[in-house]
Amino acid sequence: MDKDGTLYVNTVWTTRIVTLVGFLMCGTVTEAAGQEGDSTSVILLGDGQIERGETDSAEAAFNRAIKMGAKAQGLNGLGKVMVAKGRNHYRQAFKYYRRSLGADKKFVEAQLNIARLHAYLRDRDTKGAYRKAIKMSPEQVEGYIELANFLVDTEGADAGPEVDQLLAAYIERETQDPAGYVLWMESLADRAMVREIRNVSSILLERFTGETGFLPALGQAEAAAGQVDLSMEHWSRFLSAASEEMRSVYDDLSRVAGEDDVASLKALKDESEREAVITRFWRDRDASSGLSGNGARAEHYRRVWYSIRNFSKGNSPFDKRGDVYVRYGEPDYRSRSGYPNPPPTGAAELVRERLYNEIGVNAPSLSSRDQSVDSWFADMGDPSSPIDPPMTEPVYPLVGVGDAKWESWIYSRIGGGVEFVFVDIALNGNFSFPQTPSGANIPTRVLARLVEHHPGAIYETLASEQPQHYDFPFGFAPLEFYYDVATFRGSTGRTRLEVYFGVPTAHLERAKLKDGRTIYAVERTLTLRGGPENQAFRKNDVGGYEAPDGQPDRTLVELASLDVRAGDYRLNVEVLDRASGKWGIYSQDVQIPEMPDSLSISDLSLAWSVSASPTDRRFRKHIDGLDPEMDVWVIPLPSRSFFKGRPFNIYYEVYGLTRDEFGQTRYQVSYTVDQQIRKGAGAFGALRTMFRRAVSDREPQVSIGYESTGETADEPVYLEIDTKELKPGYNRVTVAVTDQVSGQVARREAIMRLVDR
Structure with missing residues (x-):
């Protein structure tokens, strides 16, 4: 007061x-x-x-x-x-x-x-007092929304179901008051209930055309569902109605940028130049496949919004918790004084154990929090025998804080794993980092470790080395899919990058159309940044696939391609299920090779089927300059996983064969398949399709060779290989082409997985 x-x-x-x-x-x-x-x-x-x-x-x-x-x-x-x-x-x-x-x-x-x-x-009698008021007069609406408000403020997401009941009762009685909807949207947003928010978004936008209070929740939900541009539309409308002072808090880059970026931005006076710099800043930090930077920017706005609502009681615009939250987002684990905290997650517990033994303290029991500082630093005995930290209390020792409130946040993915501890010494809601313990009897080596691991020192170091951390939007629901890449000769001296998508329908939800049919609605996006001119390319497509009830699960296969100059690029591949809002994105560095005029081979495309007869026009392969009669239809298998006993297909293109004096080409092809000994490679298929090269000292399981002649310098080549004699697991396929006219040799390799049925 x-x-x-x-x-x-x-x-x-x-x-x-x-x-x-x-x-x-x-x-x-x-x-x-x-x-x-x-x-x-x-x-x-x-x-x-x-x-x-x-x-x-x-x-x-x-x-x-x-x-x-x-x-x-x-x-x-x-x-x-x-x-x-x-x-x-x-x-x-x-x-x-x-x-x-x-x-x-x-x-x-x-x-x-x-x-x-x-x-x-904020005492324990609050809920009972409000419940009594509601029971006395169920039609008086204040009790419902005020109790819901109190629960959101004090218990957060833990009180979600109770808040939903209270706000449902309020909205039922006050259908034209947006206040209940706004608080409900905030509660759903804090619980990352993306679908529930999106289900009512159109109703809210239509019913309350002038209300902006629920727009941040809609923006958060759309970003989590992969609709980052729509998300930014909600945020832009929300901020356009905010005060200039509030807008400056949302657009303040000093909390997430390095000193050089901040200084450069301040030096710009022209608003259009400032916006261009800000857009580039967010684009460079965006994990999504958009080129606008809206994914990272929308997540930044969400963090600021959350911090203002939850960490501003004792300081404006928010206290030190907000500073950390805006930079690094939701912690992996959070514990608070006065609350029944859950056990730490596995990743958080590993960080806590490491820090506890690095700092080297003996934490007294909670009941003895005010005991002498020296008790924290008693002899721990054999330093090679690690001891377990307390279950939920901070690892960093809080000495002399009395009844002050505290919070401990664990981040496992930044700084090698860190803990930030905050205390509210004045009990006014303003949380800050604790004071460094001091005491005449604290050994110098222990004091040095306390200074080194002090949350404030950790924060300052991280803020300079890693000013922010963005990966996926809060509430993001991952969608599993496969992808693979291959390069071929493109047009006008460029190289064609083909990206193959494989989406198991078991992970999708059906969308119902107005005519009663059900489909899978899948949006695919690929972006490519880099190259000799540092360009950005984006390709987006939406496919609708029949999905009648009772149809067995299958894998939807699609292809997207870009013709680009040779060089080093960063590839993002994204798939969105429009029905469920789930999406997935994978990134990798790719080197796009130049296809010389001399002998060369495209990448090996491991395929589900290869046919010289027309099948699906999406998968037609045509080499410029060749008769269309030589075209081939190749349906890729993005997972590169084949069942043992079923043949697998390889497709590739040979370029730059030399003709002899009779105008003929003569070349030899050899195929080998050998079992792989792969140490430390990433998971196959859904998570990665580019593999570390492995070495094998085993004899090849399959070795095939043949000679061929032709009339064209470029040729499509494909082969079906029987898998009956191959061993399950990862196998390396090597293709070598020897030009018998010029004597040149070209090789390509690919990894495939063979699994038992």
Whole structure:
């Protein structure tokens, strides 16, 4: 409470300051109105005097109302006067509210004021007090939304189901008030309930055209569903309605950029140049396949929005927790004082164990938190025998903090695994890093470790070395798919990069069309950045595939290609299930080779089938300059996984064969397949399709060779290989082509996996 009696409470938009009288009064009256002898007017007069800070006059007015027969209302008013006078009078306020209920046990306003005062004090009686008010008058809506608001503020996502019930009751009674919807969207957003938000987004946008409070939740949900451009539309509309001061908080790059970037941005005066720099900044940090940078930017806005709502009680725009959250996002594990914390996750526990033994402390029990500092640093015995840290308390020792509130955040994917500890020493909601422990009896070596691992020092080092960390949007639901890449000679001196997508329908949801049919709606995107001119390329397509009920699961196969100059690139491959909102993205560095005029071979494409007869036009292979009669139809197998006993197919193209004096080409082809000894390679298929080269000292399982003649310098080549004699596991396929006219040799390799049925 401020000096003027102002209470700080969390509302459905942001944490803001409202006066207690703001939710105790339904109006004000003039001084003259209170002179008429009407007890109602006298009550309203007293409320107005509280609002103006005239507590003595208000007290007199309420006492007069009691004498006029309005005992319950007057006693309730005296309770409000005590609240306005400050914390030392809260006990008396409770007494007046209870006496008011004693005068009229159905006077729900007094019960709500009891609940409100409990909520301000954040004590354990708050929920029961609000529940009692709701039971007294189920149709009075304040109890529902105020209790929901309190639960969101104090328990966060843990209170989600209870918040949903309360807000459903509120919305049922107040269908035209957006406040309930806004708070509901915030609660769903904090629980990453993407589908639930998206299911009602169109209704909210249509019903409340001028309301912007729920737009951040919609922006978060669309980003999590892979719709980053739509997400930014929601964020842009939200920020356009915000104050200039608030917009500057969202667009402040000082919390996520290095010093050089910040200095360069400040030096720019032209707004269009500033926006271009900001766009490039986000694009370079974007994990999505868009070229706008909207994925990273939308996630940054979400983090700022979350920090303002959750970490701004004691500091503006937010405290140190917000600074960390905006840079690094949601921690892998979070524990707090005064809460039943879950056990640490596996990744978090590994970080905690390492830090605990690196720092070298003996944490006292929770009940002895105030004991002498020296007890933390008793002899740990054999340093080679690691000991386990306490279950949920911070690893970093909190000494001399008394009853201060604390939070411990563990990040396993930044800085090699770190812990940030925050404390609220003044109990005013402003969390900061703790003080470094000090004591005459602390060994110098221990003190050095405490300084080294101090959360503030860790933060400063990380902020300079890794100013931010973005991967996937909060609430992202991963979609598993396969992909593979191959390069062929393209047009006008370029190389054609082909990307093959394989999406198992078992991981998709059906979308129902207006005509009653069901389909799988799959959006595919590939982007390529880099090359000799540092260019960016993007290709996007949406496919609809029949999905009748009862159809067995299958893998949807698609192809996308780009003709680009040879060079080093960064490839992003993204697939979105439009029905469920799940999406997946994989990135890899690719080297696009130049196809010389001399003998060369394209990549080996491992295929489900290869046919010289037309099948699916999407998979037609044509080499420029050759008769279309030589075209081949190749259906790729992005997983490169074949069942043992079923033949597998290889397709590739040979370029630059030399003709002899008779205009003929003569060349020899050899194929070998050998079992792979692959150490340390990544998972196959869904996670990776580019493999480390492995060595094998075994004899090839299959070795095939033949000679061929032709009339063209370029030829498509394909072969079917029997797998009956091959061993299950990973196998390396090597193709060597020897030009018998020029004597040149070209080789290519590929890895395939053979699995038992």
